[in-house]
Amino acid sequence: MYWPVGAPEVYALSKHADIPPTPTDDGVGGLDSDKQALQNGPPVSVQSNPTAPASVKNGNIADDSSGSGDLDGHGSEKEILAMKVSKGGSIFATITTACLTVWQTKPTVVLAAIVRSSKSLKAYGSSKALLMRPDGHIIVVQTDLGFLITYTLATDPQAVVYQTKFPPSAKHNRRDSVDGHTSYKRPAGTSSSLGPCEQGGIREVNLRFRMVIRIDAGISKALALDNELVVATQKPAAIQCIRWVAENGSPQTSTELLSKMSWLKCKPPIIEMVHDRPMNLSCWISKEGKAYAVQRNSHKVDNEDNRELFHGFCFRESEAEGSAAIKLAINARFSLIAVGCANGIIEVYVVKDYTGNIPLSHTLQLSPSTSGHGKLSVLSYSPDGYCLFAGYENGWAMWSVYGKMGASSFTADLELCEENNDRFLTSVRDAFWIGGGCELAVLSNNDDRLWLLDIARNAALSCMLPSNMFQGLVQSSKSVMLYRGHDVPDLTSLPGDSPLWQTIQLPSTYLARHWPIKSVAVSVDGKYLAIAGRRGFAHFSVTSGRWKTFDDQDVESAFAIRGGMCWHQHFLITAVETEGRHQLRIFSREKALERILSSEDIDAPAILTTTSGGDSLLVYTYDNILLHYIIAPLGSSIKLVQVGQIGFHGVIRAPLRVRAISWILPDDQLEHGDPSQDVATASVIFLVDGKLVLLQPSMNEHGELKYDMRVIAQNVEYYLLIRDQGGAVAALNSSDACHGQMNETAVLDPLGHSLRDSLWYYDGDAYHVWSDVQDVLVTAPAELGRDLPPTVRVPIDFAPITTMIAKGVVHGLDPELVQRRDLNFSFFKLVSRTQLFLPKLLRYHLAEYNSPTALHLASAYQHLPYFPHALEILLHDVLDSEVDKPPSPPETALLPTVISFLSSFATYLDIIVNCTRKTELRSWRTLFSYLPPVRQLFEESLASKKLKTAAGYLLVLHTFEQDQFQVLEFARLLRHAAAEKDWELCAELARFLVGIDSSGRTLSSALAEAGLQDALEDTEQSQAGDIDYFSTFQRG
Incomplete structure (x- = not known):
């Protein structure tokens, strides 16, 4: 899982550039001479021969305090309209209405900028969108008049413009341990004051005008690929492919009308396109809101009329109102396609093949309390595919790959956001990942700043x-x-x-x-x-x-x-x-x-x-x-x-x-076998994409080793094989248990812990547990035709990080947005969360009528101080489920089995009372219908000297027998409490008796019956409403 941490870094263009940018006309000087050719030419017209190319090298250094962000709602010349990052992530580009800026990612500085002149703006229109070839060498600016202005970015890896130097005094001796330099070895050649990637300095780049491409049919959407520029046009609706470099004997441009694509179910223009190179797959969205999986045909057909550039199929229709697809993201690492809808819901599809088998995997949706999220503006998967970032018109949210909700800005205080100018929390125009997913760049609406969020992630992924x-x-x-x-x-x-x-x-x-x-x-x-x-x-x-x-x-x-x-x-x-x-x-x-x-x-x-x-x-x-x-x-x-x-x-x-x-x-084999034979006997578990695959060895008819494969789980984010985790299972022997000591590095004897051979996997919503992986191995062979044993589902309401088998606890983290009125900025912090997994496992075994296994599992955790609480959770869960949905027939009820199981433990009476205190009154009848009479439980508690537990049963008894109320039981409990000098319990009982009889007669009778004569005399000397029962019992 991914979480933002700390406060974001903020970058904006400096107000005072070191080198004033020289405006470029973008070849507009040759426009008149080529006017006839442009008007009578093909739908795609290319205009080159720049008249005034200009570049600004390292003119502006990013500064986190230079941008004001104070732009009006109608935009500004400073407002950043779009940004794109190169495939390698070393550079990215941004545009305003008239300026193209190229940035270095780390250190985050401006490498070059080019400003379009008034001639260029008048001739081609204002900048509207930005494209970048994956290698970053060609940048394309789309204008609102239908032109594509292309620029080349030339770099010299050996040329460094700035090299940061720090005086020796800038390094403090106490930082030596952090920098890896001590007095016992020679000083490192890198200053400890440098930030990430600053050793290489700031590179020299040249940004130059290349050519102008006019799209007469109007641009609906454009996409920059490695070898070509793909443009979806409006009138007529078509797809045009423009190669970056013309090949000998073939045209530089090719066009296919949507009306000629037989596999398209509709002919309106394409409004959204994305491409993923590892999967060799593109996805399109039509104006009607349908989503298509598309591939480029590799064969070449000489006949222009019969040529088909693409083939594909529709994998998502748009039927319900508000469900039209508007945004796309491809996750190559998990073979997923995320489709963002107009209503804000995100549907995730799994690509099983390239012939049309792309079913729905799961759906992501903001919580019902989140209203007014606005239109979805960007979808972006992290480089490793484990996190999906969704930016909306009024905020953003993160999900794990299979649907665990993570951080969100929709919990922010809008008033404080406005006061602190924290626009990264209230709107998103665009976003991209850098540093392999360790940072996220966010662009807000009507803003001239970039926000870089530091991202924390589970290193195990x-x-x-x-x-x-x-x-x-x-x-x-x-x-x-x-x-x-x-x-x-x-x-x-x-x-x-x-x-x-x-x-x-x-x-x-x-x-x-x-x-x-x-x-x-x-x-x-x-x-x-x-x-x-x-x-x-x-x-x-x-x-x-x-x-x-x-x-x-x-x-x-x-x-x-x-x-x-x-x-x-x-x-x-x-x-x-x-x-x-x-x-x-x-x-x-x-x-x-x-x-x-x-x-x-x-x-x-x-x-x-x-x-x-x-x-x-x-x-x-x-x-x-x-x-x-x-x-x-x-x-x-x-x-x-x-x-x-x-x-x-x-x-x-x-x-x-x-x-x-x-x-x-x-x-x-593990204990006595020859290690060289391990490969012939080992069953292998792979996590491939999101599938957990089991390979089991066997011999074919020729005596050769072969492997039988079976997918044992889907939508798996990660898995845990406990026997591989040397520190996961503690040695809970009897001597250590008595002292509450645990050795986390030892592994139990096979009979010492029933989870030693367990297999866990996490699917974005819950852990799924096989208590014994051997059960899976026995049923997995396909020729047996047997179903896999069911898993125990352990729902987790946070992102789990580590599972402590010896403690019965899952530990994880939750992000928390901190906004305070004494701070002028917002920041994120991580909050620790824990959850017991033991109740779910016990319930599963009891539901399977396997009480011996449940007892064996519970015996490994009896030494834990919170073991009674785990049993209480078990009882509470079963009771609530059977009250809300009574079992039919009644003989199938699980509650009697659970109560019988709980009676095996010394804390049985306490568990029952604690459960009643935390459940509604309507559940008591159901619970005590399977228990001995309440009066008997009260007697057992008194005999065990569990006075507070006995008081709890008295409360239940009074509730059940209000018409037959007798003071004898209260008197007996008062007598025992006074003998044990438990004055707090005496005071609680007194308050309860006054509560049911404000005249004080019931209390007086109970005190007299208990033989507390001194307390009774003090009571008679005061008015009932003024009695301090706690002080009275202390004096008694």
Whole structure:
């Protein structure tokens, strides 16, 4: 999941440019001479020969205080109308009505600007929209008179205009540990004062006019691709393709009328187009609101009349009022298409093939309390596909890939937003992701500023290691947050604002050279942390609080992490690419990073590198092979020994779409088998796109190993195989349980914990749990024709980060927007959330009439201080469901089974009373119809000296037997409370008796019956309405 954190950075063009921009006429000087050709030419006319090209290099530096944002509602020359980012994310461009500006992403500065002259504005019209070729070398400005003005962007990688220098005094000695520089090694060549990517300085670029393209048929929508410019025209409705560079023997432009496309269900103009290169798929929206999946035909037909440029199909109709499609976004990582509707609802479709099989996957909708969101303006998936950002006319919202609602600006106080000029919360015109998803650029309506939001995300999603899943790790642009709640014995005893997350600032010297951070890995015990950016890596010791970086920048820049990294004890195992070769390298936290302990060449680049069990390493490569290594000790070091490999050719079609991998070995093989035979016995679990796939080994008729594949879950964001998480299951033996101690790094004996072999997956709404993955393995083979065992659904109302099996708790985060009147800005912070998963698992086992399994599971958690609360939640949930929907027939009721189960625990009587205190009166009859008489429960509570519990049963008894009320039970309880000197309980009972009899006679009778004569005498000396019962009982 993704969350904005902190306050956004704000950028605007400086009011005082260092170099005044020179207006350009955009070739308008040659307009008269070419006028006849333009009028009589084809629908697409190209005008070149610029007369006054101009470029402004580095004229304006971005400054977060220069823009005012004070634009009227009708726009302004300063108002930013559109922005586009290059595919690599290194540059982006913005336009106003007359100015085109090119920015560098990091550091965020203006590289060049070009201002259109009054001649150009009069001849071609004001700027309206912006296009950029994916590589960023050609930028196109669309005008409101139907012209496309193209510019070229030339860069020199070796030319640097600005190089920031800081005096030595700018570095403070106390920051050495953060920057990776100590007195024991030579100073780094990068200043610690530099920000992300500032080591490379500010590049030199030249922005020059290229040509003007006139679209006589009117522009409905335009799209810039790698090789061509695709334009949807209005009259006639057609699609025109204009190649950036003309090929010999073929025209530069080609046109196909919509009326000639037999697969189109309607012929109105196309109003929206998006294209995704990895999927080789385009999506169009027609004026009627229908959505189409489209591909470009690769074959060439010489006959112009029979040529078909595109083929496609309609995958979404527009039937209901307000449901017309208006915005699109393609998620190649999960094969999804998001369709934004006019009513603000977002429908997400899954692309199963390219022949028309694109069914609806799920629907995203703002909460009913959110009204007045306005028209949907932008849809954008994060680079890894895990987050969808939706910008509306009056705010924005974020969802996880399969529908978990995240941050939203619709909770903002509009009055404070207006007062603080926080327009990024109240409107969105456009937005895009930068830094691999660690920042989000937002453009508001009627604004001359850009807002850059720092984004925090679950680090496990980009590096699905078992240790990352267990420990809880969140990364942002400049820091990492590590969850420290595993060391807390009782999470319920902590104050709500207790810091359970440790924020670790990333080394500025490393960020200056290799931002953004692409992957983060934490060790199983949470002691070590490693980060990897564009080149090299750095690692951190949680104990010492120090980073370790490379002393030699050349060595650091000589390789890049490709395929992940993982920890084994204090050794870091990395998959690297260096000089065209691919290797597995081992580094030690205790040694200099320049020293490689061991290296192994691999034939293909690694996609995933992960540990399994105690000493196994799995490496999945681009050539669809899973390599199995044993991590063997070698003196004070370790080495990798390959013992097997598995080829998945014909099984996994697209290796790059695999997100995570695990395998399950039979217990006999795991404990006594030869490691070289692991590949022949292991069942392999893959996460491919959003599908959880199980591969099971078997032998064919020729005695050859083959794998049977079955998809066991859909819409999976991530999964947890508990047996792979060495720290996930605590050793809850009897001696530790007595003292409430837990060893989070040990794994139980197979009979010690019923969740040791559990498999969990998260679908954006809830965890789904198989308590024993062996049940899945038994039923999975397709030839058996058996259904998979059902999962236990554990709904989560926040984004889960870590599942603490030993504590029965899911921990996660929620974003919170902070707006205060003593601050002139708004900011986001992350709030910790926890939820017990134990009640849902127990309920499932009891519903299956499997009380022994439920008791076995519960026995592992009895030592926890909040275990009675978990049982109370179980009872409360079952009671509410059966009161709201009585079971039919009554014999199928689950409540009797739950009550019988609860009676096995010493806190049984307390659980029943606590449940009654938190339920409505109408539920009491249902609950106590399956219980012994209330008077008997009262007697049991008194016998157990649970006086407050007995008081609760007295309340129930009075409710049920108001007509037969007797004071004897109250007197007995008063006598026991006075004997135990529980004066608070005595006072509560006295207040209750006065409440039902304001005359005080009932209280007097109870006190007399209890033998509290002193208290009775004090009572008689005062008026009933003035009695301080608490003081009275204290004196007694």
